[in-house]
Amino acid sequence: MTDTLTKTAAGRLFSRPAAVASCAGFVLIGMLQALYGPAVPGLREEYGLTPSAAGLGLSLHFTGGVAGVLAFNAIHSRISNRSLLAASYALMAVGGAGFAFAPNWPFALAAAFLGGLGFGGIDYGLNQLFAVGFGNRSTAMLNVLNAHFGIGAVLGPALIAWLGPGDYAYAFGAGAVLAGALILCTGGVRSQPPRTAQSLGEKPASGGLLSRVLVGFLALYILNVAVEAGVGGWEPTHLETVGYSATVAASATSVYWLMLTAGRFLVVPITLRYAPERILAVCAAGMTVCLLLALIPGAAPVAYAGVGLFIAPVFPTGLPWLNSALPQAKRAGAWVIAASMIGGVAAPPLLGAGIEVSGIHAVPWLLTVLSAASLAATVWLIALTRKASS
Template sequence: MPYGPLPGPADTGPGTLNGRARPSETPDSPAAAAPEARRAMNSRQILITKEVCLMTRDLRTARNGAVLTFLLGGLMVGTMTVRIPALTDKLHLSEAMIGTVLLVWGLGALVTMQAMRPVMARAGSRTVLRVGGPATAIGLVAVAFAPNLPLLLAAAALFGMAFGMIDIAMNAQGSTVERVHGRPLMNGMHAGWCVGAIAAGAMGALSIVLGLSFTANVALVGLVSLPVMVALGRTYLPDTPAAGSAGAARRRLPPIVYLLGALMFFAFMVEGTVADWNGLFMRDTLGAPEALAALGYPIFEAGMLIARLTGDRLRSRFGVRGMLTVSGLATAGFFAVVLAAPAPMVALVAVFFVGLGVATISPLTLSLAGTATDTPGPAIAQAGAMGYAGLLLGPVAIGFLSDATSLRTALGLAVVLGLLIAATARFLPREEPVATPPAPVREPAAVG
């Protein structure tokens, strides 16, 4: 038979072709292993895709958590500051007494901030926020119910110390999120603060219209903020491994951190002056009704919000040094308009532009401090402590200067501070330091 015998049962199957074996598909051949390799590769790709999705979700959650923390911080502090005129009426306080209350609040924050450098290096921002956030809300409730000046001073100290914890920690957490994302985000996070402060001002004005007391307004905000702060504890990213080393707390910081701290000192003096004294200036010097005077702070924060929402893009285009110089000059010029305003509405418009001018100074300086070393926490703690020394001294100095001269004259200090910001910014390097991306640290059980 020309074609040979037909294949038997042993000659048929997947390894034969017309009775001949397929030598390329033996069990040990690469072709036979290819489907298994493809399946293994597909499985790895699926796992990698799932991991990327989980990390992206965690980073988005962490960013949102940081923004909400800034928002609640602005809401709580703004609620107290916007109702300072009502607090003076409730406890019959003079301007010097209010200055003392603000001094105690600022000292509490400053003492905590000075202690934060080693704490941040060892515990990290996430742990500090989980403790300090709820404590800040409790401190605000204590301020609301204080029945006399001594207890108010004690409550202000507690509120200030707790706020000092979260202020440093939320900026360090923001720096960690910013470094992981690899692009400027700090101005956007500080915009959350502005949203909270604007909400505080709007709620304060509404409370005045509705006849709500200082106690009712402030206590409500504190009691609502408490459970939210607890819930936000699960959203924070852990710090980089280097940030937890004991050596990071003892390491000498580069000189630029202290220069940035000086800029924060001047900027926070201006912000504190507007927050604590603008309402009284509007009411007592310009003759504005209390409800209109209460709008000065949220209008100031509205200007800050707009500037911070665009600040990250402007930073990428113009650089930090140029932005800080223009910000200082704008702050000085528009605050001079506030002081020379012939009517409350003119001052309200001018204070909006003061907010535009001063808004990006603190987020820019804190962001640069976070890139000055490989461990952002201690550097931010140092710059933040210097900044809050300005927040402490500014309103207090205004209080005592106004007793000696007049409130309008005392507020002229803010014009000088704006000029100092513009001059000091010229000492910054032209090129920004390059941020080193932190080592990936992910704990899905704690972040989400």
């Protein structure tokens, strides 16, 4: 019994304080991402920008995020887990401070990109480490971690609303200070590598099957993030079109994001009893049904809240499934995290193009198609991963 406990403790990458600090790190990246939109009026006044130019701040942040995921993944094998996280927090601290006190807009954009690099490093690093760092509790801990991202995404706009858009610099400065403080909290992150399929003597999947499984996960993540961003971006417009007031539409969208955060906490006890693939199958079916219900005007606000609840566990719950399905593909996690970021950026304008052709009333239909495709990808992955393990 003592040996079992020792092995379990040795297999965990995070001390309890380090795990708490990591959750604070996800509050930070959620907050920083959510600050750019509410800060646009202040940015336009400060630098004399057009709306599209002011929106480049968030675009550069996401571009840096994708680059950060891929770059830190490429060097992870040569640096410790602690160094990866400390460097990422340092980049966010420098980027946040640079954006807050930039003397001109090009300097601010460079700072946004720099902060985005750190954002990508933390998003990749903590998701990847939590996916392997808590043994059988990894799926539960990943959901807790990502729920804190949602908390930060709610706090960011609230902070700008309290300060006023013109004082956005104080919000970014506060984020920089928190990032600097979190560098000091990385000491409890250990560096032993997770055991791979080869080290356990398992037979790795063939190259062709491995490629199909990876493609399936990439499709699953892109489709789910497309639905997540699509609902967040187009729900208020659709609700106003079917007769709701702007206030009700905005409130319903806030409820959607709150449900997405709450769902990750609520699923934690479920992850301790059921396999990730079963949870994802139920989630995909549930959000598809909810999007069909959103076609009924009277049910639409509640239906969209249901989408938030069902889609909440997908991103964090899929990563442990990915690691168990492809233990020999060390970069798989980085690719799906990067793909999810790209999907989040590309989905709203692509949906906008579809809406221009079919009209606002078609929003639930378009999102249902994406959700149904996600369900199909989940079922396909279940079949593929069973074949890989047989």
